[in-house]
Amino acid sequence: MTAPRYDVIAIGNAIVDVMAPASDELVEELGMTKGGMTLVDADQARDLYAAMGPAKEISGGSAANTLAGLSGMGAQCAFVGQVADDQLGNVFAHDIRAVGIDFDVPAREGEPPTARCLIFVTPDGQRTMNTFLGATQFLPAGALDEEAIGGAEILYLEGYLWDPEEPRKAMRAAIKSAKDAGRKVAFTLSDAFVIERYGDDFRALIEDGMIDIVFANEVELGALTGEDDFDVGLAALDGKVPVLVVTRSEKGAVCVTGGETFKVAAEPVEKVVDTTGAGDLFAAGFLFGHVRGEEPSRCLKRGAIAAAEIISHYGARPETDLARLMDEKLG
Amino acid sequence: MTAPRYDVIAIGNAIVDVMAPASDELVEELGMTKGGMTLVDADQARDLYAAMGPAKEISGGSAANTLAGLSGMGAQCAFVGQVADDQLGNVFAHDIRAVGIDFDVPAREGEPPTARCLIFVTPDGQRTMNTFLGATQFLPAGALDEEAIGGAEILYLEGYLWDPEEPRKAMRAAIKSAKDAGRKVAFTLSDAFVIERYGDDFRALIEDGMIDIVFANEVELGALTGEDDFDVGLAALDGKVPVLVVTRSEKGAVCVTGGETFKVAAEPVEKVVDTTGAGDLFAAGFLFGHVRGEEPSRCLKRGAIAAAEIISHYGARPETDLARLMDEKLG
Numbered sequence: 001m002t003a004p005r006y007d008v009i010a011i012g013n014a015i016v017d018v019m020a021p022a023s024d025e026l027v028e029e030l031g032m033t034k035g036g037m038t039l040v041d042a043d044q045a046r047d048l049y050a051a052m053g054p055a056k057e058i059s060g061g062s063a064a065n066t067l068a069g070l071s072g073m074g075a076q077c078a079f080v081g082q083v084a085d086d087q088l089g090n091v092f093a094h095d096i097r098a099v100g101i102d103f104d105v106p107a108r109e110g111e112p113p114t115a116r117c118l119i120f121v122t123p124d125g126q127r128t129m130n131t132f133l134g135a136t137q138f139l140p141a142g143a144l145d146e147e148a149i150g151g152a153e154i155l156y157l158e159g160y161l162w163d164p165e166e167p168r169k170a171m172r173a174a175i176k177s178a179k180d181a182g183r184k185v186a187f188t189l190s191d192a193f194v195i196e197r198y199g200d201d202f203r204a205l206i207e208d209g210m211i212d213i214v215f216a217n218e219v220e221l222g223a224l225t226g227e228d229d230f231d232v233g234l235a236a237l238d239g240k241v242p243v244l245v246v247t248r249s250e251k252g253a254v255c256v257t258g259g260e261t262f263k264v265a266a267e268p269v270e271k272v273v274d275t276t277g278a279g280d281l282f283a284a285g286f287l288f289g290h291v292r293g294e295e296p297s298r299c300l301k302r303g304a305i306a307a308a309e310i311i312s313h314y315g316a317r318p319e320t321d322l323a324r325l326m327d328e329k330l331g
Numbered sequence: 332m333t334a335p336r337y338d339v340i341a342i343g344n345a346i347v348d349v350m351a352p353a354s355d356e357l358v359e360e361l362g363m364t365k366g367g368m369t370l371v372d373a374d375q376a377r378d379l380y381a382a383m384g385p386a387k388e389i390s391g392g393s394a395a396n397t398l399a400g401l402s403g404m405g406a407q408c409a410f411v412g413q414v415a416d417d418q419l420g421n422v423f424a425h426d427i428r429a430v431g432i433d434f435d436v437p438a439r440e441g442e443p444p445t446a447r448c449l450i451f452v453t454p455d456g457q458r459t460m461n462t463f464l465g466a467t468q469f470l471p472a473g474a475l476d477e478e479a480i481g482g483a484e485i486l487y488l489e490g491y492l493w494d495p496e497e498p499r500k501a502m503r504a505a506i507k508s509a510k511d512a513g514r515k516v517a518f519t520l521s522d523a524f525v526i527e528r529y530g531d532d533f534r535a536l537i538e539d540g541m542i543d544i545v546f547a548n549e550v551e552l553g554a555l556t557g558e559d560d561f562d563v564g565l566a567a568l569d570g571k572v573p574v575l576v577v578t579r580s581e582k583g584a585v586c587v588t589g590g591e592t593f594k595v596a597a598e599p600v601e602k603v604v605d606t607t608g609a610g611d612l613f614a615a616g617f618l619f620g621h622v623r624g625e626e627p628s629r630c631l632k633r634g635a636i637a638a639a640e641i642i643s644h645y646g647a648r649p650e651t652d653l654a655r656l657m658d659e660k661l662g
Contacts, residue, residue, distance in 0.1 A: 096385075
């Protein structure tokens, strides 16, 4: 096993976020579940966009946001995801490369267009997401570079992308490549709806020892384990997942590893502006510490710091020099 | 003359801003004139974009920004400008309609794409702009709705758009329509390079009494009058322009009208984040007061308040409820 070329290689959705402030009334009027993520088709996306206030376009995508955080801390990263050959695809590709992440998947010709996520941000900072998947769901298994995957310390997978068939196949192939090369596989569960549909897949992968690190929030932990009680849910995965990280919003986060439980409080923020990307950046902070062999408590603390940065402004990509921020906060 | 349907109808560039923080070193390395606006072709735009950090896309365009400010204060507005039938064109159209501005010019099929402005924002908040004009320079005279122009209290024209031939013709036709209908014409000089090329046009229009309100900054005033001294420059236009408004950045602004000179100090801001749109929003505030028949001093104060809002955040479109802000600040 040669020295890894990448700290983390990720497979995820290539999405541009379209973000606008919105009132709670508007979110209700449009029949959206506040705080949730809903997949929408082209017609629904058009109608929701028409109902949205003036917006900003900022690159997003869960795993891509995590990589942007990792890269900002100084990690070497590569991204695998599918954009279309259009202006938003160009925006996504520019923004991810501009932070030093390798991204080599060719843009896909023709319809559908690049994915976008219409995000309504209410005054409490909560985000309600409506995702038009477009091109991102057509990531072909052929887009994977086995050598790159084998040469990355961690393969990071976004649960959202388990839903469409082609990327799911690609991810299964990537897991095999990573494990064959003796690398670690990290998986973020993304959303309860993904677990409702594919929980059996995930549980089987975990039972088979294919997943080394799992990121989840409380709801996703409950959906995966079938346990309503948080501590019972944690216990249900004990010994099955080498590293389990569960984020709990303002209650902080927990890591269970090696039979031990570690906790971190949420990092204080002056004002929660927009929670988009909080989980993604928590994962970034944790993984950065993890690939450097740091103690779980320090990894958690990095996660909390990165998450606090992202919720203090609009958009799910860091706006602060995270490397410097970590130095300041951790000493 | 029936009651006007619009307070302001504007003809301007339909541009999406692509904005990123940048170091002073990068601006210098790329050979850009800090604080300036440069027109770039498609190749230059591609190269500059490649050199730019991760960006945000936010609708812009000078006159369009002014209308967004006016609309936010409660004015009825219509915009005339040309986007292409592409994703950025869709973004521009959405954002301007989302604030209640009428925008009916059909998107232009085929190449070139919608205009974009690559804006490098240095740590001092100064913006350096590189504009790829694309579709915006093909606004045809046929896009004008004479009835709408005749039915707007003020026709507002963006000097930037005097440069390309087709829109220049459209603007000349619009001036005639407005004056024939007994309406006022307001003109923002936009940039010294426009005056270098078309100063004779502007001086002739002014001599002919076709321009009722001129917005300029100090440099543009100097370019238009050929006078280096600010007060001599102001005096040179006295009696020729019914209302002259000159913005002076942190030194505030001046209005000369009816032989009298009015001044306003710059509104204090906690931190200048991004000066993009400062002049545009000053014009918005001033025009809002003007169409309501307010005293010049109060119009200037509105301009200063709106400009202070826009420079306190990224992007040239207001993020605050300007109507409420005016109420708070003006009582």
